[in-house]
Amino acid sequence: MESTTLSATSTFEQDIHEGLTASFKNISSKYFYDDLGSVIFQDIMKMPEYYPTPCEFEILSLQGEDILRKLNFDEPFNIIEFGAGDGIKTRQLLKKLMENQVDFTYVPIDISQKAIQELEANMLDYLPGLKIKSLIGNYFSMMEDLFALQEPGLFLFLGSNIGNYQDPEANDLLGQFYQHMKTGDKLLIGFDLQKNPAVIRDAYDDSQGITKAFNMNLLQRINKELGGNFKKEFFDFYSHYNPVNGEVRSFLVSLKEQEVYIANLDRTYPFRQNELIWTELSKKYTLSEIDILASNNGFELIENFLDCKHYFTDSLWTKQ
Ligand code: AVI
Numbered sequence: 001m002e003s004t005t006l007s008a009t010s011t012f013e014q015d016i017h018e019g020l021t022a023s024f025k026n027i028s029s030k031y032f033y034d035d036l037g038s039v040i041f042q043d044i045m046k047m048p049e050y051y052p053t054p055c056e057f058e059i060l061s062l063q064g065e066d067i068l069r070k071l072n073f074d075e076p077f078n079i080i081e082f083g084a085g086d087g088i089k090t091r092q093l094l095k096k097l098m099e100n101q102v103d104f105t106y107v108p109i110d111i112s113q114k115a116i117q118e119l120e121a122n123m124l125d126y127l128p129g130l131k132i133k134s135l136i137g138n139y140f141s142m143m144e145d146l147f148a149l150q151e152p153g154l155f156l157f158l159g160s161n162i163g164n165y166q167d168p169e170a171n172d173l174l175g176q177f178y179q180h181m182k183t184g185d186k187l188l189i190g191f192d193l194q195k196n197p198a199v200i201r202d203a204y205d206d207s208q209g210i211t212k213a214f215n216m217n218l219l220q221r222i223n224k225e226l227g228g229n230f231k232k233e234f235f236d237f238y239s240h241y242n243p244v245n246g247e248v249r250s251f252l253v254s255l256k257e258q259e260v261y262i263a264n265l266d267r268t269y270p271f272r273q274n275e276l277i278w279t280e281l282s283k284k285y286t287l288s289e290i291d292i293l294a295s296n297n298g299f300e301l302i303e304n305f306l307d308c309k310h311y312f313t314d315s316l317w318t319k320q
Pocket residue numbers: 044052159160161162163164203204211280281282
């Protein structure tokens with residue numbers, strides 16, 4: 001077992017300043033995932049309303065052998081997972097591969113050190129003998145190193161993480177994957193599919209308020225790391241699904257006119273009553289949008305692996 005920490009440039013301060021002075025205030029959802037945020041996200045994944053997790057779990061549990069057959073690797077390979085989280089879904093796939101005596105090394109990457117330490121311990125508990133080489137950090141900054149690996153690669157970008165990127169950024173990320181991949185490398189990428197809007201709405205505005213806490217943690221994080229004085233009781237959470245374009249957008253709402261001081265920036269940020277801070281995009285796709293996304297970025301779509309309810313797909317792409 002080997003674990004490496006790669007330094008990530010901290011632009012948190014700068015991004016918060018830019019986001020809170022923009023004409024439409026915003027904070028990137030990438031800042032959800034400090035240690036506490038990663039724990040809250042694990043609670044989200046256990047919520048009865050949050051269907052993406054059980055759907056993808058089902059795909060990776062039941063279709064591992066079908067996925068393996070489509071990989072077509074005839075030498076040892078790396079399975080590199082971007083944003084690995086708790087790895088509970090991924091280990092279903094890894095288990096299938098180990099049962100089939102496939103020779104691979106698992107390379108999980110996550111921004112949270114705590115998450116990666118727990119992941120490593122849990123994985124080895126569940127799959128003794130697994131070859132694992134964890135990386136902690138921002139995967140954009142380590143892309144070059146990762147793709148320089150000699151062996152063929154299966155890159156995992158699961159959990160519908162792609163849905164958190166706006167179109168230009170999603171294309172930019174996929175373009176970077178493509179540029180760094182070798183011919184024959186594969187990308188297994190999770191997409192949440194469009195479905196009954198009420199199902200999606202409930203997953204992003206749960207009755208227990210866990211998603212609200214996930215968003216509120218952004219304010220707590222600014223208070224803790226940047227010396228902010230946000231008062232949580234003066235903000236609320238609002239989330240909206242638009243079935244016309246497949247976008248869930250989440251917001252924090254200022255409940256009154258107020259000013260927030262952030263010591264590290266030595267700045268005061270004014271909020272109007274009901275002013276919004278946009279915190280997250282979570283895009284839901286159609287199968288034809290996925291097709292277009294793959295081909296626009298140079299990939300060949302090998303197969304979509306859907307769950308039985310057709311709520312979610314893990315889409316297998318290759319660079320030819
Ligand atoms: C990490 N990401 C794919 C989650 C999603 O569904 O967009 C984050 C999340 N936000 C609210 N609930 C879950």
